[in-house]
Amino acid sequence: MLATKNVRLVLGVLFFALFSAGLISCTNKGQDSENTVVVYVSEDQVFSEPILKDFERQTGIKVKAVYDTEEAKSTGVMNRLIAEKDNPQADVYWANEPIRAQVLKEKDISAPYVSKNAETIPDVFKDREGYWTGFSARARVLIVNREVKSEPKSIFDLASPKWRGRAVIANPLFGTTTSHIAALFTVFGDERARAFMDSLKGNEVAISTSNGESADLVASGRYAFSLVDSDDAVNRIRQGRPVKMVYPDQGERGLGCFIVPNVVVMIKGARHPEAARRLIDYLLSPQVERKLAFADCAQIPLHKGVEIPPELKPLDRIKVMKVDYEKVAKKMLEIQPFLRKWAGLK
């Protein structure tokens, strides 16, 4: 009886060890296979995952993804890429804005790749040397509560005494708000931009943790308006919340609306270069832009003639803020100490 028990015990341990070893080896094998592509994604998983699944279905290439969380403020995986520079795990990086892709280029983490599908994308949304290429964009817009009678029309309204204590923006240390402020620094010059930021403080503009929270605060009537991404605004409009979306500074002499495209980046030393190129081609195709336009993220296509939902304006009907994303990226790093101080961190 005891002997049978012992045999069972030994067999159990052996089975467990073999099972574990088998599974572990399978995990590694999957990642080393040529028919796999590893992608790090800063775009929200809820929008990016269906696109990657479609790619898997169409090409048979297995996609292994790492997604950012809201708490990581869309920069977590980019920083993971930096940490993995000497031992890269990813083949492709799908960033939700071009600035951080530019940072990766400067840190020698990305590799050039010019996709044939990028030919009809405007040059302003592409890196000159092919280190990153933009697609499906968000616009930085004002979300305004419907109860507000005379709506704000410019980002300068954030600093207007008329709106004292009635506006909110996301923490400028993170996400697209940082990029937007860096873009303002490149357009205004340092002095004027610093003065503008200080005037926001003087005008009691509240700080939220994210653009999503800002949009909710406006929808609930706590604040009159906020500067958010167009997907946050469209999302609340589709939910039936009492808000409207205003493209800011659209007048003839207006500053224009800051556009934030998604970008795709090839990683230097990618283990699956061929699969990576196919994924990049796919992401830059008009069919992906159409899907992202009709998804809840409501992103604006950069290819001309792509069908869009009624809530969106096509890119050629929006007055776009003229910026050089390379300069914006450099400025973003430069103004970090100022922003930390502005946000009260140091």
Add this chain to the structure above:
Amino acid sequence: MIKRLILWAAALVLFISGVLPVLSMFYSSLLLDGHFSFSNYLHIFSSEREWILLKNSLTLAFLVSLISLFLGVPLGLLLGKADIPFKRQLSLILCIPILIPPYIMAVSVDNCLGQEGILRLFLPGWVLRSLSDHYFGLGGSVFVLSTVYLPIPMLLTICLLKNVNPSLEEAARLCAKWPLVLKEITLPIIRPGLTLSALLVFVLCLGEFSVPSYLRYQVFSVESFTQFSAVYDFGSATAQSMPLAVIALLLLVAESRYSRKNLFLSTPLVSGTKRLEIALGKSRPYLFILVSCLAFLIVIVPLLSLFYSSLDLSIYEEAIKVAGDALLRSFFYAFLGASLLAVLGFLSAYTIKNRQIWCWRLVDMTSLFLFAIPGTVLGIGLIATWNNPWTQFVYSSLLIIVLGYLARYHVLSSRIILSQLHLISPSMEEAAQLAGAGWLSRMVFILAPLSKRAIMAAWLCVFLFCLRDTDISLIVYPPGCETLPVRIFTLMANGSPGLISGLCMLMVVSVLVPASILWHLRWRR
């Protein structure tokens, strides 16, 4: 020889999985631009914000410990010692929050209070708005975490009451009523255990990041995670975790010494000894209603709200589709982690009990320390240690997650098994030794079978903790290998509330099945 080899190997696993990453983090926190510097630590004490974060962390942990202790102990007394009806069912319901990832409770309560929430059917709009306003911040964090950790003092009270010698209570009952007996005899006897439960809650709250993060309450653990994820500042992230880790460790060490001194008070009973039960008399139905209302309010209503907001078959179809492989992976990782931890915990418990290797105390303290530090720091350390071409097989496979589990939850398995080893008479092992059994045979055929129930309990307990783990998995998961709690967490950014609720319900059910088995085993005993 083989004994020392195996016990040293177990200690080495703990060192590799936990100590090495933490040392690597500590080292990097002392470097600034390649030079030795204390600036990361000096910054903590020079910045006003850091003091505010420290105050917030301690306030949150203190309030949650206080509330869960003051609610948990009376509940434990009622459910463990009184003749309240349906005590088994009520205990299980009240334990549900600790079995699921804490942020799911935060989402559930948020669902109740939201514009589409279940409470709008019962409460006027202005009350809901006011509750909702106070929910985000300290108030909500305290409420959610108190609900989540309430089962710790409650369950410990129930367990400890079983070790109180009834003859002491019987003698006291001759001249006093139950309230006085509880105050003067029972509670003082179980006080060390209750102190431990309060400290455990305190330590778990200090390291908790998902709930304060969701409820936008700024604490050290959230800041540490942000430093890593958004700024990738290893040094700063580690430095920010150290004050909390040191506070937690000091408290646990103090408690450990205090408990050792008071160990004689709670001695195990011989099985079959009849325990005294408190007859509640006329107050029985009222107390039953009170406990039921509490369980209904803090557990059933939030879970019903989750269910209510996912009340559509198509949502569950989608949730199962989305969760699919992540759910299976979660189970497998938890199974692997729990199995390894059961073996490791058994060996460590043996080492600690019999002081078999010179560093036995270090093994004990290290496992406590690894439990006390925030999971995010451990995760960061694991990346820093294993992300290089030579250890690719660890970094790019599930091993990296399992190593995290081994380090983080080792203390749970070793402590549970240690408590059982203390109850086994040394004469059993000595008799086998005299009969010629070697050490390995004694371990496998004498001690392991005698500790079978404790090993199973440890396995299930650790399995549940691994299954609900978010802190470590979120940081280290290799591409395409995320667990279900991680998948829910990443989908929460702009995911549809219905789908998130459906996924949370799926997580709740997945955890409740093994938990019910554990409950059945414990109750049958």
